[in-house]
Amino acid sequence: MKSTLKICDMITSKDVTRIKNAISTNEGVIACGIHKAKKEAEIVYDNNFISIEEIIESIENEGYMVI
Numbered sequence: 001m002k003s004t005l006k007i008c009d010m011i012t013s014k015d016v017t018r019i020k021n022a023i024s025t026n027e028g029v030i031a032c033g034i035h036k037a038k039k040e041a042e043i044v045y046d047n048n049f050i051s052i053e054e055i056i057e058s059i060e061n062e063g064y065m066v067i
Contacts, residue, residue, distance in 0.1 A: 001046070003055075006039060006040055007067075008066075019034055029043060
């Protein structure tokens with residue numbers, strides 16, 4: 001599956017690194033790309049291992065808001 005998430009409070013390159021780490025540590029995530037200017041994360045994942053809700057939760061656990 002491929003999903004694009006809007007992340008409201010992603011401002012600095014440190015935010016990008018924290019979000020990328022939060023996403024990539026989940027089992028089942030194949031790839032992720034972070035676009036700071038668009039405030040988006042594109043994620044490719046295997047939905048047999050992880051759901052998009054679990055990915056969103058891992059980002060929100062780092063203190064970011066996903067819409």
